[in-house]
Amino acid sequence: MPIHFRHVIASIALLGLTACGDTSPKWEPQDMMGGPAEQTNLDANYARMVDFKAMSTDDGGKPYYAGPNATVIGAGQQALAMCQNAGGANCRVSRLGLTSIEGLDQQGVSDIIKSYNDTLTAEAAQAANAGNIEAANWLAYHYATLGENLDEAERLIRLAVKVQPENPSIQDTYGLVLYKKGDYAGAEEALIKANKAAPIAEHLAHFADNALAMGKRDMARVAYQRALDANPDPVLSQRIQKQLLAIDMGGAGG
Numbered sequence: 247m248p249i250h251f252r253h254v255i256a257s258i259a260l261l262g263l264t265a266c267g268d269t270s271p272k273w274e275p276q277d278m279m280g281g282p283a284e285q286t287n288l289d290a291n292y293a294r295m296v297d298f299k300a301m302s303t304d305d306g307g308k309p310y311y312a313g314p315n316a317t318v319i320g321a322g323q324q325a326l327a328m329c330q331n332a333g334g335a336n337c338r339v340s341r342l343g344l345t346s347i348e349g350l351d352q353q354g355v356s357d358i359i360k361s362y363n364d365t366l367t368a369e370a371a372q373a374a375n376a377g378n379i380e381a382a383n384w385l386a387y388h389y390a391t392l393g394e395n396l397d398e399a400e401r402l403i404r405l406a407v408k409v410q411p412e413n414p415s416i417q418d419t420y421g422l423v424l425y426k427k428g429d430y431a432g433a434e435e436a437l438i439k440a441n442k443a444a445p446i447a448e449h450l451a452h453f454a455d456n457a458l459a460m461g462k463r464d465m466a467r468v469a470y471q472r473a474l475d476a477n478p479d480p481v482l483s484q485r486i487q488k489q490l491l492a493i494d495m496g497g498a499g500g
Contacts, residue, residue: 300325301341304334318343318362327480374402379416382406387419390426399423414443418452425456434460447478451486458493467493 298311300321310332312324322339329337340348343362347355367388373381382402389399400423406416421436437453454469467490474486 299343300339302326302329302334302337303340304329304332305336306334308334309340310334310337317366319359323481324479327484331480331483379406379409383416383419386423390419390423393426396423396427400427412443414440414449417443418449421456422452425452425459430456430460445472445476447473447476447482447486450476451478451482451489454486454489458489463493 299313299318302310302325310325310328313321370381370385374385383406386399386403389395403420417436418440421433424433433456440449450469450473454466458466470486470490
């Protein structure tokens, strides 16, 4: 997982948003993070969105804010899950960062998402190439969750492992990359190291995913349950519950 920050993986209903991972504020697009304290006459929602990077609403107009330790897209997923978990009717993401997306067609929303994704990836790649281990870890995680550029993801995370081999966040990312490449035995070794040092919900869920891929269903069930007991964020909680249900039904969750 990215150092200091969690990454959420899920799709946002109605909008088709795709998670791109969590990262630090310095990797946000500049128009999203530019000097709010120096601005005047900010309305309450604008000021709040500097810290809470997405908002969802229900039919009654009740807002659910998410962030700040998430990317704009990741916060959108969290906001939607918060609304759904609270029993809201017709929950929908209505703001990403400082951009209201109500009234935009799907292409407009897709353009906003692509802009955020491109900015995050480009800035992380630049920092990683300059030797920033946190950026290398984030970018490897980003590629792994998308299932893209996995060879590059492995190159980046191996560099990070060499520098900080005992860092559980880096071991988690290493395990996730190997899992996505189908090296389940190698992934298991890395994920065990991550969970021995930091058995947080996300690390446990990744271990469970890999165990399930290896056919170790009982082990996966235990790990998913431990992840659920470790206070996961709303999006991860939904995914874990889906996986547990799939195991109990004799199938494999997505």
